[in-house]
Amino acid sequence: MSERRPVAPNDLKAFWMPYTANRQFKSAPRMLVAAEGMHYTTADGRQILDGTAGLWCCNAGHKRPKIVKAIQQQAEELDYAPAFQMGHPKAFELANRLTELAPAPFEHAFFTNSGSEAVETALKIALAYHRAKGEGQRFRLVGRERGYHGVNFGGISVGGIVPNRRMFGTLLTGVDHLRHTHLPEQNAFTRGQPEHGAELADELERIAQLHGPETIAAVIVEPMAGSTGVLLPPKGYLQRLREICDRHGILLIFDEVITGFGRLGAPFAADYFDVMPDMIVCAKGLTNGVIPMGAVLATAAIHDAFMTGPEHMIELFHGYTYSGNPIASAAGLATLETYADEGLLTRGAEIGSYWEDALHGLRGLPHVVDIRNMGLIGAVELAPIAGAPTQRAFSAFLKAYEKGILIRTTGDIIAMSPPLIIDKDQIDQLVGTLAEVLQEID
Template identity: 60%
Template sequence: MDIPSNHSNHDALWLPFTANRQFRSTPRMLVSAHGMYYKDDRGHDVLDGCAGLWCVNAGHTRPRIVEAVQKTVATLDFAPAFQMGHPLAFEAADRVARLAPGNLNHVFFCNSGSEAGDSALKIALAYQRLRGEGTRTRLIGRERGYHGVGFGGISVGGISGNRKLYGTMLGGVDHLPHTLDLERNAFSRGQPEHGAELADALERIVTLHDASTIAAVIVEPMAGSTGVLPAPKGYLKRLRDICTKHGILLIFDEVITGFGRLGASFAAEKYGIVPDIMTVAKGITNGTVPMGANIVSDTVFDAFMQGPPEAIDLPHGYTYTAHPIACAAAIATLDTYAEEHLFERAAALTPYFEDAAHSLRGLPNVVDIRNEGLVAGIELAPRDAKTTRAYEIFDRAFHEGVLLRYTGDIVAVSPPLIVEKAEIDRIFETIGRLIRQVA
């Protein structure tokens, strides 16, 4: 028997990070995807200019990944991770660890970048306690940082819109200044020349709170969700040196920068800076199945491997940790990256992508263009209006067959690593034309 409803079929779903009432008036609906393109509900192709949500690095519905998922769901649909294991979990962890730089040799799986962020903070706090430094409970994030939407992530995160509705956050958190400096670094190509000294703010925070109270610092090597802020040259090394000096763990959030986005396996590899813990997600499974991970150093891992062997060393985890289907997707994704040399391809395409992005310089209201690897952010001047220019460009571009990202006054571009030069041209030509239209 049908139950009468006063609601349309769009009313039941509450979309995240979305103006839901506005969306229901003009929905943007995707129904299929292949390679570089989505198809919308009108049957039109939509060029994916943002790799889904910074995650579909190898392009959509790749055969090897699809086959691995289909085979696994028919063979091992679920396996508990508490006190149990399965071969795919160990293989996926080994494959991820072999990609990571330095002594980052141990992988803890979770289900998203948000979970990876909160897991990293808990691991850092536990590590300090296990080494006899239980007073180290303070966590340091950065203004404009994004580390997911768990309470830990939004506490160390520095985007006010993600925090203001939710109260006082975790206690004992402080923040470094962000690295955007339009006066000195506007229209930088790659890492900005100026700003390494901003890392010295950590020394001031140490002086204020004392190093004996600080457990960890978490930063994105390139802040993505806030609008593409590459770290200034020398900045990450200074952070590494200050953390080492004071016994503070350094956590890199590589949820966006990992798996080829910057033309290397990870930003840590590209910049030659090895953190103590790295958070990853998104590209680890090409966005096919939700998965996140923490990659931790030997030093951090070994601190937990003390005491009786029958004791639980990390009282933390999730029902879907190392889910078999996610592990299968991760292995097939890493195979696809390697076989098609997609990280190297991204590095080779970077100069062309950079030139295309910076060709927009001089257009009306363009105040900055920032890029690193296959990522670009175009910042537009703010205006007094209900919607930003960036939102209008995002909305119009979708209806013209190009999917972009926007945040505030910034249009962001991060296509799959299989993007062709002609598609790069189309993305930035579309943005340029729409910038003129919304001027």
């Protein structure tokens, strides 16, 4: 056996970081050691205003008392219970609370450990549903260009962000993609939903006729695409997708991992846009990002299609060791209570106009070619440096961190999605500091 080399307590080599420029980070680490409310604390004691709700997930801010207490108490009472053929009360309670919060058609929740797993679950349920209905010829899945649906094989197959796909071979077969909805030449600097582009949904009709609509199991889209840089659905677009799906018996899945739990000023984007899919995928804000957890919300029609045959038989051969984990369930319950206590699921609607005005005040600053917003989410798109794509936005990210704000970049787009507890002074600080950054970068 080879001898292990001694590792210093602060050695950064072993951790292969996700979605990170590892060499750059480890040459100049940005280490967060504590968090509370709207702020992170760095290893050198600085306060960083959180402009991204962690990673789109800490919707109620950080170190929330009810959530902390719930996790502590649950760990002491019941740390783990088997997820197969056994249960514990809080998983059932959370499922009830979640379906009460969701729009009326959704009566069942299947728990996972992340948004990526929830996407895989929804895709598998869609395929299995059609088989249960005697339509096993429906095997095709349709995603969208620039869509992000996590990092498992199903998710990157229906997803449409090129760097997420190009390294991993052929992925799933039988997958097609709609065009994305980003039309900057017509919709630049739009406040809220763009006016132009509803006809892009008709691409689904073309795909259906190409392959045969009877072969398509499901379409999955983010109602508002987040990780690709905040791409907003044009007015009427989601309604047209729903109509085409209904016409051809295709299931419609909303990936609400980002938009769920108040990000747009309503509990779910399905509420906000008044368009009901057949399944909703959620995660992130479900536990305020504190404990990994995701869920698939399904209608009674989908759930009940599986509830046939002998009662002792497993209806769906799918699940995870940690589905409905006790500590995650406790965190989820406390998170939903926190949202309810403080009215956070609709706060984005209340403060959204102030957020919108502040963001669009950046128009005209150096390098800014577009600004987009909805609810408490926004994007500032920058002109790329010729021959060095992503460099300008990454430079803005580094300088913003130095100045005490946390933003997120994707390509040459700066995306912001602050905790729903943000106040007007903090919006001024976040956007004002970003304005300084934009005037200082090359």
